[in-house]
Amino acid sequence: MSGSALSGPPLSGPKGYPIVGVLPMLRANTLQFLVDAARRYGDLVPLRLMMSTAYLLNHPAHVEHVLQTNYKNYRKAPMIDRLKPIFGDGLVTSEDEFWSRQRSLMQPSFHRKRIEALAGPMVEVTQRHLDTWRMRAASGLEFNLSEDISCLTLEVVLKTMFSSGLGEDGPALSRALVLANEVISKRVWDLTSLGSLLPTKKNREFNKAVALLRGVVERMIEQRRATKDYGNDLLGILLEAAAADTGEFMTRELLRDEVITLMLAGYESTATMVAWAIFFLSQHPRHLEALRTEVDTMLAGRAPTAEDLKSLDYTRRVIQEVGRLRPSIWWFARVAVQDDIIGGQPIKAGTMVLISQYLLHTQPSIWDDPERFDPERFQAHNVMKRSKFAYLPFGAGPRVCIGSGFAMMEMQFILSMIFRAFDVRITSDANPAFGSFLSLRPNEDFRAVCTARRRH
Numbered sequence: 001m002s003g004s005a006l007s008g009p010p011l012s013g014p015k016g017y018p019i020v021g022v023l024p025m026l027r028a029n030t031l032q033f034l035v036d037a038a039r040r041y042g043d044l045v046p047l048r049l050m051m052s053t054a055y056l057l058n059h060p061a062h063v064e065h066v067l068q069t070n071y072k073n074y075r076k077a078p079m080i081d082r083l084k085p086i087f088g089d090g091l092v093t094s095e096d097e098f099w100s101r102q103r104s105l106m107q108p109s110f111h112r113k114r115i116e117a118l119a120g121p122m123v124e125v126t127q128r129h130l131d132t133w134r135m136r137a138a139s140g141l142e143f144n145l146s147e148d149i150s151c152l153t154l155e156v157v158l159k160t161m162f163s164s165g166l167g168e169d170g171p172a173l174s175r176a177l178v179l180a181n182e183v184i185s186k187r188v189w190d191l192t193s194l195g196s197l198l199p200t201k202k203n204r205e206f207n208k209a210v211a212l213l214r215g216v217v218e219r220m221i222e223q224r225r226a227t228k229d230y231g232n233d234l235l236g237i238l239l240e241a242a243a244a245d246t247g248e249f250m251t252r253e254l255l256r257d258e259v260i261t262l263m264l265a266g267y268e269s270t271a272t273m274v275a276w277a278i279f280f281l282s283q284h285p286r287h288l289e290a291l292r293t294e295v296d297t298m299l300a301g302r303a304p305t306a307e308d309l310k311s312l313d314y315t316r317r318v319i320q321e322v323g324r325l326r327p328s329i330w331w332f333a334r335v336a337v338q339d340d341i342i343g344g345q346p347i348k349a350g351t352m353v354l355i356s357q358y359l360l361h362t363q364p365s366i367w368d369d370p371e372r373f374d375p376e377r378f379q380a381h382n383v384m385k386r387s388k389f390a391y392l393p394f395g396a397g398p399r400v401c402i403g404s405g406f407a408m409m410e411m412q413f414i415l416s417m418i419f420r421a422f423d424v425r426i427t428s429d430a431n432p433a434f435g436s437f438l439s440l441r442p443n444e445d446f447r448a449v450c451t452a453r454r455r456h
Ligand code: HEM
Pocket: 076, 091, 092, 103, 261, 262, 263, 265, 266, 267, 269, 270, 273, 327, 328, 329, 332, 333, 392, 393, 394, 395, 396, 398, 399, 400, 401, 402, 403, 404, 406, 407
């Protein structure tokens, strides 16, 4: 347990309304509400929600306690169940022994070497996608950058998962993923599960999208299993992992759930960070120049490979800084299984604790001039000065993101390939508001104009 005493001084927090507590404020503007609460009330803030009190944890030691030291005592909050109709029993939504066995089975598939074997298809898809930017550059027309990058990361996940392509199922599968993503992002906020039960047009479309996704993925799994030729893509790697155990353990349904989970967990969060990275670089010419010098020197005009990832070090630091200021997943919740003590405060079984990456990443007591964009914060000597739990764009502890290596590689490739070939000017708001969505994307999509880069 973190904290030395069994009960600390009484904590204060925002007042809220009778009965509902702070819920209306939390729902109206989650980001601003949590920022204000943390700045005003400190490391451990009680938040009254209906009949219970949740705690907002703003100290890295408290976060370490929940995510690492005593993680077995904390389960994901009930709103995660809203994702079950599509994520099924995949890693994001499962718990306890079931999760633990499944995570051990999947972990080797995400070993660095295995992920690096996906570099070729990743670069190929990005190159093909950026060929369409040549037409954009020639036309000089403004385009929706956020949407374009989402399409790209979706193409990447589909190509790395099913290298052989999906044939005529491809476009329908992409549409189903986008629709499912949109619906579940809203459902997490739905306090009752009533919204998902109503026979609305959106719900019918969602159910159809889930059926289609499941059908296509199951068919792909069956085809591969029948030929026993698993292939070198992500699906092949997972099939091998499934077979390496007793063969019984990862059933077809479970493998299907894991495949859908990986596709959904991966594409939008990566796209959000790439789009912000382009935005920040367009605002900071000095950092853009440094990134370009690195890309020009290390790649000398050719496409990147897995071997280049180490030398694209500045590019990596830019991405890490973007992950600090705009972590796509910016808060999550856990519920205590048994009574506990955090920072001297008794936490009763059933109590919810909230952790916000965005708050930790912009806390003035941890980060010097937190709003300043500065990739140098991620030089090794600076990283060593901070708690590991002060920076967690991919979460932390045993439930840390399994796809972080995949996402980092993808983002390094995409950014180096964009900026070696193009200049990008953001034409939408220079000071965009954010925080209205489940992921930390801007409230209005980014718009941009690109031009072919003139080399000096
Ligand atoms: C920039 C992109 C990404 C970000 C910011 C991100 C962030 C996160 C975070 C914060 C968690 C932990 C959530 C929690 O503890 O409640 C997580 C879990 C997870 N992520 Fe990611 N993720 C990204 C990309 C990906 C990709 C590309 C994949 C798959 C290829 C992926 C698959 C998963 C899975 C399966 C989990 C659940 C792990 C478990 O509970 O065992 N993510 N991610």
